[in-house]
Amino acid sequence: MTGASSVPVSSGPTTSGPTITRATVTPILIGDPPLLNTQGVHQPYTPRMIVELETDAGVTGVGETYGDTDYLTIAERLAVAVVGQPLSCLNRLGTLVGGDSSAPESTRLDVGGLRGVRTSTKLTASVVSAFEVAALDALGRTTGLPVHALLGGKVRDRVEYSGYLFYRWAEHPVPDAPADDWGDALDPDGVVAQAQRFADRYGFTSFKLKGGVFPPEEEIAAINALRAAFPEAPLRLDPNGAWSVATGISVANELANVVEYLEDPTLGVTGMSEVYRKTGVPLATNMCVTTFAEVPAAFAADAVQVVLSDHHFWGGLVATRELAALCRTFGVGLSMHSNTHLGISLAAMTHVASTVPDLLYACDTHRPWQTEDVITEPHTFSGGCVDVSDAPGLGIELDRDNLARFHERWKAGDVRNRDDVSAMRVARPEWTQPAMPRW
Ligand code: GKR
Numbered sequence: 547m548t549g550a551s552s553v554p555v556s557s558g559p560t561t562s563g564p565t566i567t568r569a570t571v572t573p574i575l576i577g578d579p580p581l582l583n584t585q586g587v588h589q590p591y592t593p594r595m596i597v598e599l600e601t602d603a604g605v606t607g608v609g610e611t612y613g614d615t616d617y618l619t620i621a622e623r624l625a626v627a628v629v630g631q632p633l634s635c636l637n638r639l640g641t642l643v644g645g646d647s648s649a650p651e652s653t654r655l656d657v658g659g660l661r662g663v664r665t666s667t668k669l670t671a672s673v674v675s676a677f678e679v680a681a682l683d684a685l686g687r688t689t690g691l692p693v694h695a696l697l698g699g700k701v702r703d704r705v706e707y708s709g710y711l712f713y714r715w716a717e718h719p720v721p722d723a724p725a726d727d728w729g730d731a732l733d734p735d736g737v738v739a740q741a742q743r744f745a746d747r748y749g750f751t752s753f754k755l756k757g758g759v760f761p762p763e764e765e766i767a768a769i770n771a772l773r774a775a776f777p778e779a780p781l782r783l784d785p786n787g788a789w790s791v792a793t794g795i796s797v798a799n800e801l802a803n804v805v806e807y808l809e810d811p812t813l814g815v816t817g818m819s820e821v822y823r824k825t826g827v828p829l830a831t832n833m834c835v836t837t838f839a840e841v842p843a844a845f846a847a848d849a850v851q852v853v854l855s856d857h858h859f860w861g862g863l864v865a866t867r868e869l870a871a872l873c874r875t876f877g878v879g880l881s882m883h884s885n886t887h888l889g890i891s892l893a894a895m896t897h898v899a900s901t902v903p904d905l906l907y908a909c910d911t912h913r914p915w916q917t918e919d920v921i922t923e924p925h926t927f928s929g930g931c932v933d934v935s936d937a938p939g940l941g942i943e944l945d946r947d948n949l950a951r952f953h954e955r956w957k958a959g960d961v962r963n964r965d966d967v968s969a970m971r972v973a974r975p976e977w978t979q980p981a982m983p984r985w
């Protein structure tokens with residue numbers, strides 16, 4: 547960390563308003579289809595965490611974030627620390643977490659890099675985000691205001707999402723895994739059929755293909771097939787850094803007039819900057835820049851043209867708006883990244899997205915791939931959009947039966963962390979974590 551020393555705030559300023567009387571952290575496992583990426587394949591069940599904050603006014607707010615063990619450990623600490631704090635302690639949540647702030651920041655990659663760097667600051671921010679969203683939900687329910695109003699008010703009534711296409715198997719290679727009827731998608735025809743179903747069912751008018759699964763020529767063919775089937779649709783390809791700089795440059799040149807942007811074609815600021823400089827194709831990222839600390843070098847090198855914010859990584863909805871201001875200042879675009887998530891996170895994403903004026907790209911969401919949820923009335927997509935709720939708080943209700951069921955599943959199972967490499971090994975025992983770049 548650099549910069550001016552900050553005033554200690556742990557004891558907290560005087561604040562009126564409701565007080566947090568109880569904080570509950572519930573780890574759950576949710577069903578996930580066999581979606582392929584450069585690391586391997588999604589596990590049949592993936593961990594998420596639901597946070598509930600209850601106040602002395604009898605109001606409860608909810609939040610959601612990653613549920614891997616390291617996140618849970620921090621969340622359990624924060625759950626103790628927030629009790630007795632005012633509901634409006636959002637700006638102090640990071641301080642309340644405690645822990646050793648002098649510990650060196652590790653720079654290993656998270657889930658093989660699918661989520662960018664893994665640092666203790668980012669882990670903390672990802673946990674804080676769920677508490678912040680729960681506090682905003684509770685504040686909204688207390689005041690009768692929607693979360694977007696607490697963030698300054700929406701500037702649009704609907705938030706647009708893009709259809710998130712994945713190469714996938716029809717089913718997981720293990721008995722009793724959750725199943726769906728999407729079938730497989732392993733070539734350009736399969737990808738186009740998946741996109742068509744997404745368009746018919748949800749009205750998506752732009753598409754992103756998760757790449758880094760097959761050699762680049764095959765993925766270029768899939769993008770060209772999508773272009774032929776959807777002549778007007780903005781298209782994106784995201785190999786999660788699986789290409790060398792030279793491959794990134796060659797794919798960018800091939801798809802220069804086809805894609806809206808390429809997402810993380812290669813790893814790191816230097817490589818991204820070179821791909822952009824040599825091709826002029828805009829590059830988006832949820833790997834090269836996922837924390838405020840990574841912004842200065844990446845922006846200075848012109849390594850990213852669109853930051854895909856993720857309110858979990860960045861520390862919540864207020865932090866996402868701070869990121870939006872930074873991007874605006876430096877002329878960098880902003881959109882939204884997603885990992886497997888449920889309706890609480892979709893509600894949070896939609897509220898914050900509705901308040902950012904210059905959100906010029908359809909946001910990512912995995913939500914259409916999920917067959918279950920922890921909210922009573924899952925969102926519907928129409929015309930590729932989700933309506934922004936004007937109901938108090940997030941505008942959703944927790945489905946307590948489902949929450950209990952998914953928590954029982956977590957207790958009964960042994961999945962504690964996302965691990966796409968091990969999941970792939972079930973079908974292909976010789977599979978090891980791919981060395982990057984793969985191509
Ligand atoms: O769900 O396999 C996946 C994605 O690869 C996800 O983990 C990424 O974080 O969606 C993400 C991305 O845009 O890179």
Ligand code: MG
Pocket residue numbers: 784786809810831832833883
């Ligand atoms: Mg990405």
